[in-house]
Amino acid sequence: MKVLVIGGIAGGPSFATRLRRINEDAEIIIFERGAAISVASCALPYYLGGLIKDRSAVIERTPEILKQKNNIDVRLFNEVTRINPNDKNVEVKNLQTGETYTESYDKLIIATGASPTVPEIAGIHDADNAFVLRAVTDADKIKSFIEEKHPKNVTVLGAGSIGIEVSEAFVDNNMDVTIVEQSGHVASPFDPEITDIVADELKKQGVHVILNESVQQIKDHGHTLVLDDGSIHRTDMLFLGTGVKPNSGIAAAAGIKLSDDNHVIVGNHLQTNLPDIYSIGDVIETTSLITGKPIPSLLSSAANRQGHLLADMLNGSPLEYKGFISAGVSKFFDLTASFVGFTEQTLQQLGITNYRTVFITPFDRAYFYPNADRVNFKLIYEDKTGKILGGQAVGRNGIDKRIAELSVAITGNLTAFDLPSLEIPYSPPYSSTRDVLNIAGYVAINQLTNKSATIKVDDISADDLKTAVFLDIREAGKPATGSIKPTLNIPLSELRDRIDEVPKDKKVYITFRKGLGPYNASRVLAGKGINATMIEE
Amino acid sequence: MKVLVIGGIAGGPSFATRLRRINEDAEIIIFERGAAISVASCALPYYLGGLIKDRSAVIERTPEILKQKNNIDVRLFNEVTRINPNDKNVEVKNLQTGETYTESYDKLIIATGASPTVPEIAGIHDADNAFVLRAVTDADKIKSFIEEKHPKNVTVLGAGSIGIEVSEAFVDNNMDVTIVEQSGHVASPFDPEITDIVADELKKQGVHVILNESVQQIKDHGHTLVLDDGSIHRTDMLFLGTGVKPNSGIAAAAGIKLSDDNHVIVGNHLQTNLPDIYSIGDVIETTSLITGKPIPSLLSSAANRQGHLLADMLNGSPLEYKGFISAGVSKFFDLTASFVGFTEQTLQQLGITNYRTVFITPFDRAYFYPNADRVNFKLIYEDKTGKILGGQAVGRNGIDKRIAELSVAITGNLTAFDLPSLEIPYSPPYSSTRDVLNIAGYVAINQLTNKSATIKVDDISADDLKTAVFLDIREAGKPATGSIKPTLNIPLSELRDRIDEVPKDKKVYITFRKGLGPYNASRVLAGKGINATMIEE
Known part of the structure; x- marks a missing residue:
């Protein structure tokens, strides 16, 4: 069995090393167009920030080790330019020599991953100070730029995980950081309860955040930014943290079916719609184990798991890929x-x-x-x-x-x-x-179990807003919370003794407080025949 | 409904506060013979060591708060001395006034917990320097002793969790600590893989550990210890960390059925064998969710959960207590x-x-x-x-x-x-x-799946020990591991190239190494028709 793997960052090496462990005879070749395989992409911000000092640390395996320990043929700077499914071969270009050649396969694995998107902003391609971060060579370029040009400040486009992680790295390089985010929140798609706390942390760390804005135009080779509101910002450096797109072009060209957002669609054996061609990692769309609906598979841990499983399946194990839940974690400063x-x-x-x-x-x-x-x-x-x-x-x-x-x-x-x-x-x-x-x-x-009725603040009727009792149960000295102005304050600890102060002929709402306090108050009231409704915010 | 709770440390208050939240009308009385309720017993070592400075911090709720917030009648220094199940009342002694009285119940909850055992060592009752740690007053006594007598050293009997936790507290008080443990390991019932590492930590922290020994005799009011081997040790202070026993005497006297090791036996509604009498917490025996067999319920988190559930069940919820898994964690120095x-x-x-x-x-x-x-x-x-x-x-x-x-x-x-x-x-x-x-x-x-055959080191036949190949796959410069002397060393990274060095006519064992190395070697060998067996240690 001759197995070709396109892409050597995460899922590809996991697949290849697993296949070798269970199949000593397969011929395995990994093509990687970049300068390294097995890159811990998630670690690059820490390398950039100086927390990880050794560049080789973020490269978990080298081609030499894969050859020696696993008998896998890894070809760096070799880009697969075309898949010929009918002939069962691929065309490869050696990016260092310019040489091209074909390589036949019995099984082909597409593990091409995703690449950072470059937003379509006028002037962006003339910028000489704009960077992304995905490959270890991206980190090299950023490090060189910082060492040579000593930028005092940087503008980060996009306040997602990568935008915030590199912001920390730039702060660690003593740079002044401004994040421009087109939505109303940092750290999307976290919900506001979480993002508000992250926003406070960014402020505390001295990072400037501009929300609900995007860059309309880039001038002066990237050193001048014009925002939607017309404001003009000077910047020494630009970082593009606006998302990633699947590297699925080569798959599409071969007739492999993609989703609407250009992810390779796979079945429950990680197979594509073409015979003997499989796909894993960031390039695929998978199934949510929670909703049963398609979702992109954008996590290196998922890519690893898929690689391991695909090797077992190709080697004859009666297993299935069922999808994933999706779980992630990010360090946002402290x-x-x-x-x-x-x-x-x-x-x-x-x-x-x-x-x-x-x-x-x-x-x-x-x-x-x-x-x-x-x-x-x-x-x-x-x-x-x-x-x-x-x-x-x-x-x-x-x-x-x-x-x-x-x-x-x-x-x-x-x-x-x-x-x-x-x-x-x-x-x-x-x-x-x-x-x-x-x-x-x-x-x-x-x-x-509806032991306690709750209502979202927006669902309270206008009538009730005028006539109902809004009971605040906070103890003396505690700060007010919630967006509704209370009409009555009785601390929870005094509620039993002062329960006669609560009108029995009006609708009663308990204003928002975190924790179990409102619930406990509702139980005390219920015990006296008052059915209060807790406000959720 | 009038509900009496005997014991106010962990499960009792959890039960009582939950019952109040769901039942505003029940009369609830907690009898606690000690000086405080809702004691975070697990926190006492940190209070002793000075990490927690505020004594009131380890008392999570006071009787005043339970009265004010939850309308629960808490009676400190009130010991229930007798349960009369036929009359449905209990006899109570006020330990401060000496007064006795009876209190009737509709439902009675036994949450009496457990107490430290005092080992039966000759002379132990004459010791003026021996302490246990369970109640906050125990911590008070130890703190006073240290402040007044300035002991330079302490001998801790028992190297279980509490023994090691108090050892850290004593070290934090600049005392020289010796632990005497009768078994061959510290931190029992952890297995040797774990306890060996804990033993190293104790050594590193300067704690002396004497294993496989116990104290045979205590002389000189606790200041001289005679061990089983006849050796004589001077000590300024003694700490008894030899285990706990359930406080089930009052239950037994009332005719409540106990297990062989004196825990109250309960059914799936936490009921005892007597009508309207229930029991929760460290005093009961519960069911392991893993084996289905009885095990003691010795965790405050379990007591809390049981209290909460029992309140729901008594209030009419159609729930059941199914048992517990048992999970714990300890800080052993670093x-x-x-x-x-x-x-x-x-x-x-x-x-x-x-x-x-x-x-x-x-x-x-x-x-x-x-x-x-x-x-x-x-x-x-x-x-x-x-x-x-x-x-x-x-x-x-x-x-x-x-x-x-x-x-x-x-x-x-x-x-x-x-x-x-x-x-x-x-x-x-x-x-x-x-x-x-x-x-x-x-x-x-x-x-x-037996992809790799393994054998426990003791199960290798004497014949094989003499004639088989024992292959060590460690890389150059790595330390040897395992108790079997290798007969052949080929680093895993060289195994494919040097596979001809492995005899094909002999049985092959791969000597013990941690991690996946031996497994990977077995796969390489299997690919060449050699079925090696990995040694487990």
Whole structure:
């Protein structure tokens, strides 16, 4: 069996090394058009920022090692320019010598990944100071530019994960950073509960953020930016963090079916629509294990897993690829933000509205243990069934841990109802006796069983806004929260004694507060025959 | 409904506050014989060591707060001395006034917990320097003793979690610490792979550990200890960390059925054998969700959960208590050790031998990210089915996270086969593209599907020991591992080229190394028709 792999960054080497471990006889060739294989792309911002000092550290395997340990033929600077499915061969160009040649295959694996998009802004191609970050050579170019030109400032287009991660790297290089983001939030597609906290962190770290704006025109070889509002900004350097697009052109040219957004469509054996051609990694569209609908597969951990599985399947194992949940984590300066599954934003894009949310802010460890800090945690679950649709968290410690727990819960088909029974190892330095997911589950159960009625702030009728009682249960000295002005304040601790102050002939709302306070107040009121409604914000 | 709760430390207050939230009308009284309720017992070592400075921090709720916020009547220094199940009342003694009285109940909850055992050593009751640590007043006594007597050293009996945790507290008080442990390991019931690493840490921290010894006699009011081997040790202070026993005497006297080891036996509504009497927390025996067999319920998180559930059930919710998995974590100086389910040691005590183990030592984050450190991780699963029986880990970072993930996996009924598909959020500061549980799963699958034959070192025949080839695949410069002396060394990276050096007419064993190296070597050999057997140690 002769197996060709196009692309050597993540899924390709995983596939090839696995196949070798289970099949000593296959001939395996990896074509990589770039300068290196097995690049830990996610690590490049840390190399740029100086946290990882050794360039070779971000290259996990070299062609020499793959040859020696795994008997795999890796060809760097070799670009596959054409796939001939009928002849079962590919045309290859050696980018160093200019030589071209064909190579036949029994099985072909397309693992070409994705590349950063370059936004279509007038003048962008004349810029001499604009960079992306995907390959290790991109990092080399940025490092050289900084060393040679000593830019004092940089403008980052796009406030997604990569935009924020490189912002930290630039700050670590003592540069002044401005992020321009066309949406109204940083760190999209996280939801506002999370992005607001990330925005505060960026401000604290001295990063300037311009929201709801994009660059309309680039002048002066990239050193002058004109924004939509006409304002003009000078910049020494430009970073393009506006997203990635799948490298699927070669697949399309060969007649391989793509999705509307140009991802290779694969079946449950990771096969394309053409015989003996398979595809894995960032270039493919896969299936969400949560919704059953197609989603892009944009995570290197997913690419690795797909490579491993494809090798097993090609070698005869009766396995299937079922799709993925999607889980990620990012270090945003001193914060960690992590997600699994869908956010409200991504659910709404899919037209899914049959969900409820829980937002809680318990501590990462026992609240009395030194350095206890908040885990800002949002759970999204399907109404009625409690099926878990997604989770997000942000904070300083234990963020990745709670989202990893939730990811495993989703894999185990647990619902929001099951979360209270999770057994999270407890000791004060690490957790609470009722830990984050337990609490989220208790709140969800309260919502689901309608022990407490809740309403979204926008759904309160105009009539009620004029006539109803809006009860604020905050204790003396605590800050007000929520967007509704209270008409009555009785601290929760005094509610039983002062319950006669709550009118029995009016509709009662409890104004928004984080945590279980409003719920506890609703229970006290219910015990006296008052059915209050908690406001969700 | 009038509800009495005996015991106010963990499960009792959880039960009472939950019941109040869902039932505004119940009369609820908690009797606590001690000086405080809602004590975070697990936090006491940190209070003792000075990490937690505020004594009130370890008391999570006061009687005043429970009265004011929850309308619960808490009676400190009130000891229930007798239960009269026929009259449905209890006799109570006010320990401050000496007054006794009876209180009737509709429902009675026994949440009396457990107390430290005092080992039966001659002379122990004459000691004026011996302490245990369970109540906040125990911590007060130890603190006073240290402040007044300035002990230079302390002898800790028992190297379990509490023994090691207080050792750290004593070291933080600049005391010289000696631990005397009667078994051959510290940190039991962790298995040797874990305890060896904890033992190294204790040594590094300057703690003296005497294993396989116990104190035979205590003289000189606790200041002289005679060990089993006759050696005599002077000590300024004694700490008894030899275990706990359930406070079930009052239950037994009332005719409530106990297990052989004196835990209250409860049914799936947490009910005892007597009508309207329930029990929760450390005093009860519960059911292992893994084996279905009885196990003591010795975790405050479990007590909390049981209290919450019991309140719901008593209030009419159609729920059931199903048992627990058992998961814990301890800070042992700079290490974290955590477990879920069973260890090999505890399985063997139950007579369960139908299991296999995986021991791996991957990094807690990307290996190239600063401060990457090993997660020493052991997985135990049922042979053939892959059912997860337990997991243990020790290391500096991310230990609690991996065991929490495994605990959720157990709750979700995932098997070892499923672990490779877990989606752990990846970014270099937090994890690897194939994270700890993924790797453990891959290794388990390799074991289970017998792609690679393995043998335990003790099972190698005497004949084979004399005649077989023992191939060591370590690379040049790497340390030897395993207890078998190799007869042939070919580094894995050279194995394909030098495969002719491996005799084809002899049985081939691959000597023990951590990680996937031996497995990869076995695949290379299998490709050339040599069926090698990997040695497990």
